[in-house]
Structure formats: C-alpha cells, structure tokens
Amino acid sequence: MSAGTNKIAVTVSEVVEVNELVKRFRFVRSDGGLLPTFSGGAHTVVEMHDGEIQRLNPYSLMSDPMDQTAYTISVRRDDVGRGGSLFMHTQVKPGDQMVISYPVNLFSLDLRARKHLMIAGGIGITPFLAQIKQLTATNGRFELHYACRSPALGSYVDELCDHHPNNVHIYYDEQKQSIDLEHLLDGQPLGTHIYVCGPKGMIDWVRGKAEALGWPREAVHYEEFLAPQSGKPFEVKLAVSNKVIRVGEHQSLLEAIEAAGVDAPYLCRGGACGQCETDVIGYDGKFLHYDHWLEDDQKASGKKIMPCVSRFEGKTLVLDR
Amino acid sequence: MTIQFNDETFRDDYTFRNSQWAIDRFPFPFHEDSYMYSVNMEQHQGGPAGSVFEKRFDVDEHYVSEMKDRALVLAEDPLRCQCLPHMTLAGWDLLELIMVSKSEDYPDLFELHREGNNWHWINKPLGIDHKFVFLDETTLPYGPMEYITRQSQGDFAVLDQRDDNLWMDAGMVTTQADWSLDFDIGMNFFEWHAPVPKANEMGIFVRALKFLLNIQQGTPARRLNWTMTVNPLLDTSPENYHKWGVQKTTLTPENIGTKQHLRVELQTFFRLPRSNALVFPIRCYLISLQDLVTVPKWGRRLHRVIRDLPVELATYKGFIDNRPMIVDYLSQFDDGLPTSDGIWPDKNTEPPLQT
Amino acid sequence: MSKFEFPESINSRPVWGTLEPRPGKSHLMIADAEGAEALLELAKADDRLMSKSTILYFPKGTGETYLEDLENLGAAQLYVGPSYSAAVARLRRILQDAHMGLQIYLSGTESLMGQAMREAADAGIPHSAIQTEHRGSVARRMQCVHCKGITDDVMTDPFVCSHCGLNLFVRDHYSRRIAAYQGVCVDAENPGNVPEPVELYS
Numbered sequence: 007m008s009a010g011t012n013k014i015a016v017t018v019s020e021v022v023e024v025n026e027l028v029k030r031f032r033f034v035r036s037d038g039g040l041l042p043t044f045s046g047g048a049h050t051v052v053e054m055h056d057g058e059i060q061r062l063n064p065y066s067l068m069s070d071p072m073d074q075t076a077y078t079i080s081v082r083r084d085d086v087g088r089g090g091s092l093f094m095h096t097q098v099k100p101g102d103q104m105v106i107s108y109p110v111n112l113f114s115l116d117l118r119a120r121k122h123l124m125i126a127g128g129i130g131i132t133p134f135l136a137q138i139k140q141l142t143a144t145n146g147r148f149e150l151h152y153a154c155r156s157p158a159l160g161s162y163v164d165e166l167c168d169h170h171p172n173n174v175h176i177y178y179d180e181q182k183q184s185i186d187l188e189h190l191l192d193g194q195p196l197g198t199h200i201y202v203c204g205p206k207g208m209i210d211w212v213r214g215k216a217e218a219l220g221w222p223r224e225a226v227h228y229e230e231f232l233a234p235q236s237g238k239p240f241e242v243k244l245a246v247s248n249k250v251i252r253v254g255e256h257q258s259l260l261e262a263i264e265a266a267g268v269d270a271p272y273l274c275r276g277g278a279c280g281q282c283e284t285d286v287i288g289y290d291g292k293f294l295h296y297d298h299w300l301e302d303d304q305k306a307s308g309k310k311i312m313p314c315v316s317r318f319e320g321k322t323l324v325l326d327r
Numbered sequence: 328m329t330i331q332f333n334d335e336t337f338r339d340d341y342t343f344r345n346s347q348w349a350i351d352r353f354p355f356p357f358h359e360d361s362y363m364y365s366v367n368m369e370q371h372q373g374g375p376a377g378s379v380f381e382k383r384f385d386v387d388e389h390y391v392s393e394m395k396d397r398a399l400v401l402a403e404d405p406l407r408c409q410c411l412p413h414m415t416l417a418g419w420d421l422l423e424l425i426m427v428s429k430s431e432d433y434p435d436l437f438e439l440h441r442e443g444n445n446w447h448w449i450n451k452p453l454g455i456d457h458k459f460v461f462l463d464e465t466t467l468p469y470g471p472m473e474y475i476t477r478q479s480q481g482d483f484a485v486l487d488q489r490d491d492n493l494w495m496d497a498g499m500v501t502t503q504a505d506w507s508l509d510f511d512i513g514m515n516f517f518e519w520h521a522p523v524p525k526a527n528e529m530g531i532f533v534r535a536l537k538f539l540l541n542i543q544q545g546t547p548a549r550r551l552n553w554t555m556t557v558n559p560l561l562d563t564s565p566e567n568y569h570k571w572g573v574q575k576t577t578l579t580p581e582n583i584g585t586k587q588h589l590r591v592e593l594q595t596f597f598r599l600p601r602s603n604a605l606v607f608p609i610r611c612y613l614i615s616l617q618d619l620v621t622v623p624k625w626g627r628r629l630h631r632v633i634r635d636l637p638v639e640l641a642t643y644k645g646f647i648d649n650r651p652m653i654v655d656y657l658s659q660f661d662d663g664l665p666t667s668d669g670i671w672p673d674k675n676t677e678p679p680l681q682t
Numbered sequence: 683m684s685k686f687e688f689p690e691s692i693n694s695r696p697v698w699g700t701l702e703p704r705p706g707k708s709h710l711m712i713a714d715a716e717g718a719e720a721l722l723e724l725a726k727a728d729d730r731l732m733s734k735s736t737i738l739y740f741p742k743g744t745g746e747t748y749l750e751d752l753e754n755l756g757a758a759q760l761y762v763g764p765s766y767s768a769a770v771a772r773l774r775r776i777l778q779d780a781h782m783g784l785q786i787y788l789s790g791t792e793s794l795m796g797q798a799m800r801e802a803a804d805a806g807i808p809h810s811a812i813q814t815e816h817r818g819s820v821a822r823r824m825q826c827v828h829c830k831g832i833t834d835d836v837m838t839d840p841f842v843c844s845h846c847g848l849n850l851f852v853r854d855h856y857s858r859r860i861a862a863y864q865g866v867c868v869d870a871e872n873p874g875n876v877p878e879p880v881e882l883y884s
Contacts, residue, residue, distance in 0.1 A: 012545035042544055045603040071601060108545045114603040116489055117413040120806055140601075143462075144416065192707070194782045197806020220706030220783035222811030224490050273541065281541060406830070490808075507827055513859040514694065521694035522855055565827045565866060569848060572870030648871070 044109035046137030113229035120197030127204020234258035259313035291320010418472030420599035481610030584617035626660030684716035703728035716818030717790025718748035796861035838879035
C-alpha cells in the first residue's frame with residue numbers, strides 16, 4: 007500500500023467554468039455514501055488517466071469541511087505545464103468516474119490563534135475558502151486579504167464579499183492595488199497567526215516582512231505546492247526493485263517510479279511534506295532540486311532527492327527504491 | 328457473541344479476574360524471547376476474529392467495571408481529565424469516531440441514530456440513552472471528550488499537530504503507567520517522553536514522531552507497550568504513588584502468581600478529521616502471572632524477557648527490586664524449549680511444559 | 683558569579699539561552715535579582731533597544747545593587763517591584779495591550795523566567811519565541827505531584843512539600859504550563875526511609 011492514504015472512488019457531478027482560467031469540479035462518492043469530513047486547508051490527490059500517462063495532482067478542498075455529500079476543487083488552467091490542469095479542463099466531464107485520495111492536511115489552522123490573518127494570491131484562495139467555512143461555523147475570527155489579477159479573474163470574490171463584507175479585502179493587480187503589508191502586520195493583537203498561500207514570491211515577501219517585524223516563525227504558516235516541472239528525459243536505476251526506468255519530458259520522477267509498478271510513499275506531491283524523500287545510492291551528473299523540503303547541505307550532498315518535483319541531468323542515477 | 332460483563336474491582340479487595348476467553352485473547356506483547364525498544368507500528372485495520380485487534384475500539388468483559396473505576400478516580404481527582412480550550416473540536420471528532428465505530432462494531436451493545444446534528448446515542452451496557460446536538464457542548468453533561476471517554480475503556484491522549492510536532496493538549500488519563508496528564512498537558516512529543524531512558528539516544532522518538540505525523544484519515548496505526556504492576560490496579564498514577572507504591576513490597580514467593588500482573592497497553596493512533604488532531608488511545612490489559620503461564624509459550628518467553636531485560640528498563644518500569652522474585656517464579660515455567668515466532672499463544676502447536 | 687552551567691539533562695528540562703537584541707517595535711524585559719546583569723549586557727549590544735523597552739524588575743535579595751544601572755539604561759518604562767507575584771496583574775495588563783512583533787526577554791531565576799514565560803505564552807506568544815537567560819540562584823520551583831502545591835526556592839533534594847508535608851525527590855521533568863519541576867514522594871515504597879537532603883548540583 008502506498009502513501010499512507012486511502013482512496014475513494016468518486017463521480018464528477020458538476021463542472022463549472024468560474025472564469026476563463028479556472029474550472030470548479032464537484033465530486034460525489036460513486037457508491038452513494040458520505041465522504042469523510044476534513045479540516046480547512048486539506049487537499050486531495052486526484053488521479054488522472056490520460057491515455058498512457060497517469061498523473062496524480064494535489065488540489066486544495068474548497069468545500070465546507072462539514073459537508074459530507076460532496077467535495078469541490080478549483081483547477082487553474084496552465085497552458086505551459088505538464089498537462090494535468092489541461093486534462094482536467096478539457097477531458098473531465100460530469101458523470102466521469104475518478105479516484106481521489108482521503109483528505110490530507112499540511113496547511114491546517116492553528117486553533118489556538120486569537121485571530122487568523124489570511125493572505126491569498128490568485129488560485130491560492132482555495133484552501134482559505136474551506137478554512138473560512140470552518141471558522142464561520144466555530145465563531146473564529148479571521149481577516150482575508152486576497153490579491154488577484156482583475157475582477158474578471160477574481161475567483162470567488164463576489165461570494166466572499168457577499169458573505170463576509172467586513173472580513174474580506176480584495177486587491178486587483180490590474181488596478182494597481184496592492185496589500186500594504188507593513189501596515190497590515192503592524193498592530194495585530196497577540197496570538198494572531200498569518201496564513202499565506204499563493205505564488206512563491208508572495209510567500210517569500212510575507213515571511214520576510216513578518217520576520218523583520220519580529221513575528222515568531224511559529225505564527226506564520228504557508229502553503230506552496232510546486233507543480234512538477236517538465237525537463238529533459240533521463241534514466242534511473244531502481245536498486246531495490248532492480249529496474250531501469252525512463253522519466254519522460256512531462257513526467258515526474260515519482261510518476262515514472264509508480265508507472266514501473268514500484269511502491270513509493272508520498273503525500274503532497276509538491277516538494278513540501280518530505281514523505282517521498284529517497285536515498286541516492288550513486289550518480290554521475292547534476293541534480294535539479296526543486297523541492298523546499300531538503301536543506302541546502304542535503305541538496306549539495308548528492309545523497310537525497312525528492313522525486314515528486316526534482317529531476318536529474320547526466321549519465322547515471324541509482325536510487326534506493 | 329454477547330459479552331458477559333464482570334462485576335469486579337481494581338482497588339481495595341481487587342476482585343478483578345480474567346475469564347478463559349480473556350486469557351486466550353490477551354495481547355501478549357513479546358514476539359520473540361527478548362525485548363528492546365522499537366518503533367513497532369503496524370496498520371490498525373482489524374485483526375484475527377476475537378482478538379483485541381479486531382475492532383477499532385475493543386470492548387471486553389471488564390468494560391462496565393472499568394468505567395465504574397474511572398468514575399471513582401474522576402470523583403477523587405477531576406484533573407485526570409483536561410482539555411485545553413482549542414481542543415474542543417478534537418473532542419467532538421473523538422466522540423464521533425467512538426460512537427460510529429462502536430455502533431458499527433457492536434450493534435447489539437451500542438446504537439447511534441443521526442439526523443443532521445441531532446444525535447441519539449444508546450449505550451446498553453452502561454444504561455445510557457441520550458439525545459444531544461452534535462457540536463453543541465451545552466447539550467452534553469460534560470465536554471465531548473470527557474463524555475465519550477467516560478464510556479470507553481483505556482486512556483485517551485488527544486494530540487494537536489503543529490510546528491512539525493505533536494502536543495498533548497487534551498486527555499482522559501485514569502489507567503496510566505505512572506505518568507501525570509495534569510503535569511504533562513501542553514508538552515510536545517519529546518518533552519512528555521523525556522523520562523523514558525535509552526529510547527531517546529536510540530533515535531526511537533524521532534522516528535516514531537515522523538511516523539505519527541504522517542498518519543492520515545482512514546489509516547490508523549497501533550503498537551503494544553508493557554510494564555509490570557503489583558495487584559490489578561488500573562490507576563497507577565504518580566498522584567497516588569505515595570498510596571500504592573508500598574504495595575510493591577507486599578510480594579512474596581507464595582502470592583506472586585496471583586498478585587504480580589503483566590500490564591499491556593494496546594496503543595492506537597487515529598487522525599481526527601475536523602481538527603486535524605491525532606488521538607492516541609492507550610488501552611490497558613492486565614493478566615496475573617498465574618493466568619499467563621497457563622499458556623506454555625508465554626510462560627517460557629516471559630521468563631526469558633524479564634530475566635534478560637537491561638537494568639535501566641527494569642528500573643524505569645518500576646520492578647527492579649522485585650525482578651529476582653519474578654524471575655524465580657517464572658523459571659518454573661521455562662523448560663528451555665524453543666518458542667515459536669510471534670505473539671500468538673499457539674496452544675495447539677507449542678508443546679506443554681516439560682517437567 | 684551569576685552564571686551557572688547546568689548539567690545536560692532530559693528533553694523536558696528547559697535550556698536557557700543568552701539574550702540578544704531582536705527586531706521588533708516594542709520590547710518587554712522581565713528580570714529578578716542578578717538577572718539585571720543580563721539586561722545591562724543586552725542594552726550594550728544595541729543602544730537603540732531601550733527607548734522601545736518596558737522593564738519589570740524584582741531585586742529580591744540584591745537590594746539596591748543594580749537599580750542605578752538599570753535606571754541609567756533609559757528604558758521607556760522601568761518598574762521595580764517587591765515581588766513577581768505582586769506584579770502579575772500588571773504584567774497581564776501590559777500583555778493585553780501588546781501586539782504581534784513584541785519581543786520578550788526574561789532573565790534571572792528559573793522560577794521567575796518560568797512564570798513570566800507562562801503568562802506570555804498564555805497571551806499568544808509561542809514559548810519558543812521567548813528569549814531567556816539564567817542568572818543568579820539555581821533554586822527550583824517545585825510542584826508536588828500528589829497535592830499539586832507549589833514549593834518555591836527549593837535548594838535540596840529531597841525536600842519537604844510546604845503544603846502536604848510529604849518528602850519529595852526533585853525530578854528534572856518540567857512543565858511549562860505549571861512553571862515548575864516535578865516533586866515525587868521519595869519514601870513511597872519504604873515509608874519513613876528518607877535520604878539525607880543534599881544541596882542541588884552538589
């Protein structure tokens with residue numbers, strides 16, 4: 007058994023075009039039963055069978071965590087990516103049967119917080135949609151600052167503003183609006199926790215500013231799922247299973263290991279959780295480390311790789327799998 | 328099967344007894360003839376029919392009496408059950424997990440009827456029939472964690488997960504192997520395990536924590552732990568140590584078979600869905616040495632394990648002074664024959680004691 | 683000599699550090715007795731710190747020794763009080779008005795640092811973000827695990843619980859929430875057989 011998560015067979019019950027870049031998918035259990043409840047910030051891993059290729063992509067659950075009748079996710083189309091989001095946008099239709107994982111939360115609320123200060127960029131809004139529903143049900147205090155490109159591309163802006171007019175603040179890049187972070191972080195009550203989800207630049211900006219203003223590291227939470235990058239194909243020897251595999255241009259190393267029928271653990275598939283950490287037995291070439299799990303010295307050591315997002319260029323790579 | 332619940336005590340006159348059924352299904356913790364710490368985790372997805380591993384929350388003949396004993400402990404010392412304010416949601420998660428599991432696993436004993444958040448819970452062994460509103464604390468006589476754990480055997484530690492660590496932020500602890508919830512509440516995984524000798528240097532806790540942090544919804548895990556207790560005393564608490572400690576000095580070669588008990592903890596771990604907390608039920612099973620050695624394999628093996636246990640562990644587990652007497656007693660039941668692998672009694676295949 | 687090297691111990695025993703200036707809009711410093719020395723050194727390390735700082739100081743046995751030096755630091759607010767316990771309500775009031783970014787510095791006895799850390803953590807500052815530096819007495823604040831009473835300034839092992847009278851041995855197991863080490867009955871298995879008390883760390 008892989009990954010430590012159970013799977014659920016689901017049926018796509020609805021596909022909604024939220025705007026020209028984002029589609030929303032609604033899943034119900036194929037056996038008619040109830041889905042597990044979850045905690046705001048959790049994601050599910052969606053299995054996609056695109057011809058020969060199998061992809062497993064994580065998406066934040068955005069529906070009400072207490073609603074067991076359906077899960078919803080939103081997928082932003084990435085025209086230059088490896089094709090997972092394109093598959094969801096162009097292939098997946100209502101009535102389709104799919105397999106998703108049990109919810110896993112690597113971005114949960116700190117329930118001790120006196121106040122939850124949420125900062126979202128673009129499609130990074132999705133985990134907050136579930137967290138806000140959770141906090142609303144439990145009378146938690148929150149404030150959301152949400153930056154998006156334009157009113158036309160501001161996914162769920164109207165819904166958020168309608169339901170939480172006093173807690174939601176929207177910033178449109180196109181209108182030269184931006185979050186006044188220094189001012190925002192100044193004067194927050196003790197016990198406030200920051201949550202940020204969005205592009206890497208935004209996460210780095212918030213973390214850096216918070217640190218400079220004396221915020222404790224433990225009060226700043228962030229979630230950044232990297233999509234695996236495409237790259238040159240390469241060959242890998244799996245020592246334990248005694249197989250030689252080829253990692254395709256638009257395939258991740260983890261996906262290639264799975265395609266060869268070799269069991270490998272994972273949770274986030276985005277370089278964040280550490281679950282798929284794999285020992286390198288030997289190599290002749292250059293690692294392309296894209297994860298933010300390994301420390302710099304580990305990356306330099308040539309002894310570890312995170313196969314969910316990282317790649318390799320060179321002659322030989324032998325892994326302990 | 329229908330369980331016949333014992334009427335028995337775990338204090339004063341100690342009328343606790345194991346039936347033949349309970350002896351045969353006892354969770355013997357040693358899979359080989361020696362013992363050292365390990366991260367001995369496995370999936371908790373059922374087990375052999377009738378074994379203590381079969382159900383998510385095992386209910387046995389001691390259920391009703393254990394719950395009476397818990398009520399007595401809590402009346403004397405309410406600090407044995409505590410829940411930091413941010414753990415209330417986890418308490419509801421736990422209540423749901425136990426009610427759903429027990430009503431599915433023991434439909435003749437427990438019933439749960441749900442209409443939205445209007446819940447109806449029937450606990451036949453304890454004579455409870457209660458309607459309440461899920462997620463509304465004011466409709467229960469206690470907080471949700473306390474309410475359900477007053478009806479569930481074993482201790483419960485409810486752990487918050489944050490900063491890549493687990494924090495003991497709530498619990499019901501009345502059948503513990505000498506640790507204090509009141510003192511340890513709020514500690515992280517490394518802090519509350521700090522008094523355990525050797526395991527830290529062995530890297531046990533780093534590996535165990537990594538495993539536990541990654542336990543996900545739908546895939547619970549379990550392990551066994553053990554110690555020794557004189558008399559079938561469930562509440563071996565530090566709080567009352569000045570009262571029960573002296574019982575350790577009452578062992579004699581004549582009474583050791585009935586008084587000295589092997590104490591085994593079935594520890595399970597479940598991810599809680601709404602709170603993302605982890606619950607750590609610690610179920611205590613007691614067996615007298617006299618009953619234990621009726622299984623020839625267990626008699627042989629326990630003798631070897633206790634005899635060869637490192638001094639630090641025997642000290643930490645609190646039986647270093649009594650070890651010579653225990654080993655003396657057990658040696659009568661070890662004829663030197665080899666033992667089969669694994670924890671099961673293997674009564675049909677292992678030879679009887681050669682005398 | 684106000685510094686003491688504590689022997690290495692178990693994971694629950696607090697490890698005290700050395701105060702250093704950190705970025706922040708405001709700073710709260712709480713010290714007792716020789717703990718004043720650590721604040722004086724902290725001020726030297728960054729001369730802009732004190733104008734944004736509130737100091738709560740309890741001289742205990744040191745009398746006037748450090749008062750003039752502390753006054754000369756030019757802290758935004760310096761409060762000198764007779765005891766920590768008398769100042770708890772004041773501390774809570776200060777924390778009530780405080781904002782994220784506040785830096786906390788504790789120095790002096792373990793008892794003082796432990797209790798002040800508990801207040802700050804209850805107010806919402808992660809305990810790991812609170813700086814500490816031990817100075818002065820190595821006496822311990824002990825909780826009797828049996829009656830739950832606190833005995834402060836314990837200097838010997840074993841000692842007598844000031845509430846229930848049991849003879850307790852001193853463990854290194856420490857609770858941040860109680861701000862005390864654990865004391866456990868020393869003669870439970872052999873009533874009346876109490877070892878001769880010895881001075882801690884002797």
